[in-house]
Amino acid sequence: MFENLSDKLEVVLKKLRGAGKLTEKNIKDSMREIRRSLLEADVNYKVARDFIKAVEQKAIGAEVLQSIDPGQLIVKIVHDELVALLGGKNEPVAPVDKSPTVYMVCGLQGSGKTTLTAKIALSVKRKNKKALMVAADTYRPAAVKQLQVLADQIAVEHFSLEGKKPPEICREAVKYAEKNFIDLVLLDTAGRLHIDDELMTELEDIKAQVDPHELLLVTDAMTGQDAVKVAQEFHGRLGITGVVLSKLDGDARGGAALSIRAVTGCPIKLASTGEKVSDLEPFHPDRMASRILGMGDIVSLVEKAEETIDMEQTKQMQEKLLKAQFNFEDFLEQMKQLKKMGPLDSLLGMIPGVGKAMKNVRVDESAMERMVAIIKSMTIEERRSPTIIDGSRKKRIALGSGNSVQAVNQLLKQFNAMQKMFHSMNKKKFRGLPKGMMPGNFGNF
Ligand SMILES: Nc1nc2c(ncn2[C@@H]2O[C@H](COP(=O)(O)OP(=O)(O)O)[C@@H](O)[C@H]2O)c(=O)[nH]1
Ligand SMILES: [Mg+2]
Incomplete structure (x- = not known):
């Protein structure tokens, strides 16, 4: 992810550093190239345009300061704008402090909902709290089985009710959790290949029944601008509280990740970075920006x-x-x-x-x-x-x-x-x- 964009930005910024002095012309030239790199990385065109405008304004302002190392300064400006674009600071998911706390997980089919449910359950379990994975995707029998297998694999309790509709299953799951001292209920809802009205109505119904503390939308970063569209629609109908970018380990161009926050206004809270149940990270805009600019991410590693x-x-x-x-x-x-x-x-x-x-x-x-x-x-x-x-x-x-x-x-x-x-x-x-x-x-x- 982001490799192409990283490479291209590096070339542009290196050129600028070589130039020694910032002039309006070389700033403008660089901005044009950065804009092109962003568009090639599949960043939403409005987002790219605003980004460039912000960087350019700051860079031209900086020129007046006659900074000693103008190239470095531009790197810093681009970095800071990337951080802002990605949401500024990390927004954590709702704390697991109710009895029980409820997270509802939604998204299109194949986006990584069930996997995410298991990942969150595991991280909660590592903090010595009890999670309950709820199979609210009843349309595909294999989906319930998949959730059970994952739950067993990490030794977390799961919940399903045969022959019941998802809103009822979710309501019953929360009741069960209240009685059984569960800390976190994870509702793994159904997805479709495309957004449809029936699904949205069902999700609205679940939301109304359980009033979740966190409504997470899982978006597949590999699907580029589609992910952004999906997020807009889900947010419009459901009012999601956080986005989870999944498959960030893939080789997509990264544009979705860069646009989603700006387009929807919804914070990206988590990053799903692989198929394994431990591949989950809090989303940190500053670390992601450093990664994009090839500055590495030593903090996440540590x-x-x-x-x-x-x-x-x-x-x-x-x-x-x-x-x-x-x-x-x-x-x-x-x-x-x-x-x-x-x-x-x-x-x-x-x-x-x-x-x-x-x-x-x-x-x-x-x-x-x-x-x-x-x-x-x-x-x-x-x-x-x-x-x-x-x-x-x-x-x-x-x-x-x-x-x-x-x-x-x-x-x-x-x-x-x-x-x-x-x-x-x-x-x-x-x-x-x-x-x-x-x-x-x-x-x-
Ligand atoms: N590489 C990668 N694969 C993922 C990730 N999250 C989920 N997957 C895979 O994507 C596929 C669909 O995931 P699943 O959780 O079943 O999606 P759901 O239909 O939304 O519940 C599965 O093969 C997962 O192993 C991720 O972060 N990275
Ligand atoms: Mg699923």
Whole structure:
């Protein structure tokens, strides 16, 4: 997502930086190019026009200030306007503090409603609260089953009533939740391929019956301007309280994400970034803007790490690293923690600078699996003191893990280099890795 737009903006802004001095002409030229990039990214034309106007005005005003680094200043202006376009600051979903709190989830078929319901349920469960997933999509039998499977997978309670209409199911679900000390009721409503009156009437009915604290509309970012239209219509009929952008992990051009807030006036509250139940993030306009401008998103990365990684263990690991006592057993543990955070390439994209550099590189997860296999074929003694691994041990490890001796050698060499690196860092009195960050750079694995 946003890769094309990021690339194009980077070229324009670089040119401007090279120019040294901002003039009305080079500002105007750049604005024309930025406008074109936005339109190519499928941003709504009115949104693009207003955006450019705002940036241009600020840039021309800035010219008077004779700023020392005009290019940087423009980057800052574009960044700030992007943040404003995306809604300014993060707007959280309604707090789960009623007994029960109710979120109603709606959207077109296939937009990601059921998946989102499970994602929210899981995040609530992680905060030690009880969620209830309600199957209010009764038109497709498979839909109820899908919700039940997802709920079972994350061990969250689900609710369905055969032969009843969705508004009644929802009302009954809330009653059930009241009696059973459920903290959050998630109503997974039906979708259609297109907006139709019957569906809207049903959703209005559900809304009237349960009066939800949050009415979330899930929009598929991959569908471009259609997503914006859908949002306008849902908002017009139902008065949604928040938008969830789903499939932000896809390679759509990003225009929908950039236009939806401006066109509907509805805050984007959550971002759904993958098929896995853990792929959900609060939507932060400033972080998204930084990502679009290729500035990375270190804050989200750190938060993700803090959420999934055992902090105590990470601290111990850092200490070991600094004392260069890190061994293959620790390494295995790190791999396990990393895996919990999700696919590596999506994580790498959040690191400033890395996103760009890694753009065409897919992280070779199978290479990681291979490393883990090699380490697992080592004895505990070998893992703790890799220096004892001689020729015959290498052969045994290679055979045991189904790899070549060369692969074993490579791993040992890289491990060695890493230890040396940390050893020298330690000598330079290097103290403290960024909070929550993964220690180590495992060469080109
Ligand atoms: N890549 C990706 N796929 C998603 C995401 N959210 C949902 N999906 C997939 O989109 C499809 C439709 O999702 P589903 O939740 O069943 O949509 P619903 O019809 O609105 O309930 C499923 O195959 C999901 O796995 C997302 O954020 N990223
Ligand atoms: Mg569904």
